[in-house]
Amino acid sequence: METQLKDKVALITGGTQGIGRAIAVAVAKSGAAGIALVGRNPDRGADAAREISSLGVPAHFIPAELGGAEAPSDVLKAAFARFERIDLLVNAAADTNRGTVAAASPDFFDRLYAVNVRTPLFLMQGVINHLAKRRAPGSIVNILSMNAHGGTPDLAIYASTKAALALLTKNAAFSHRFDRIRINGINVGWADTPAERQMQAVTLGLGEDWLARANAAQPSGSLLLPEDVARLALFLLSDASAPMTGSLIDQEQGFVIGVRE
Incomplete structure (x- = not known):
């Protein structure tokens, strides 16, 4: 199976850590001609760019606060x-903060939708129009979440943003299938990322041993790793997955059979 991205230039949000960074490394190892990495932290951005450059691929870090109205155009x-x-475009960045229907504030709601829906949408718009003008094929992968199927109570707002982006993924794929622009999404399950470690151990106060407990409860003995998601994203970005478009793939170790506490 060929998952090469020879001579392709990729834009990857959230590319400085976790799943986004793992995807960036996989893209670099697959022959990309260049990678633009988007993130908030300059130190992480510089480190990620150095790692990509060490693989022989030109890398450029773009510092950005993706909740800003001008972020996509910038x-x-x-x-x-x-x-x-x-x-190639990968929308991997997301705000994963918790918020229930009963307690979410308007500001919280607006921020999550700005980062998780508005910015990915307008990045897709920009890349789609650019590709169409060039009459060039392209591929977009949106990193979604299993929570798009419903989500637990404390993830209500986050889950709804991922459901919205899932719909936009399918709609854009249908709208631009004859432009040879393939657009797919990955509903990622529970994954071991730096952001999740901070959320579980510190924000939610579950302590440093939360990961061992979580891993022990999984069929494979481990939560998903960023590299697991990166392999699937690479497949979807490459011609190996052609002509697939408009697909939303559940990358999870369990099944969605209803609401569970």
Whole structure:
């Protein structure tokens, strides 16, 4: 199975840590011509760019706060200024903060939708229009969540953002299938990422041993790893998955059979 991305330029949000960074490394190892990494932390951004560059692939870090109204246009301008073109887009960045229907504030709601829906949408729009103007094929992968199927009470707002992006993924794929732009999504299950470690151990106060307990409860003996998601994302980005488009793949170790506490 060929999962090569030879001569392709990729734009990856959330590319400085966790799942986004693992995808960036996989893309670099698959022959990409360049990678634009988007993140908030300059130190992590510089470190990620160095890692990609050490693999022989030009890397450019774009610092951005993705909740800002101008973030999509600013990110696209920076990526085009460095590489002149974009062939692949991965929307991996997300705000995963908890919020229930009963307690969520308007500001909290607006921020999650800005980061998790509005920015991915307008990045897709920019890349789709760019590819269509070039009459070039391309591939977009949106990192979604198993919570898009419903979610637990404390993830109500987050879950709804991922459900919204899932619908936009399918709609955009249908709308641009004859432009040869393939758009797919991954509903990621519970994964061991730096953000999740901070959330579980510190924010939720479950202590440093939360991961051992969580791993022990999984069929495989481990939560999903960023590299697991990266392998699937690479498949979807590459011609190996063609002509697949509009697919939402559940990458999880269990089954969605109803609401569980």
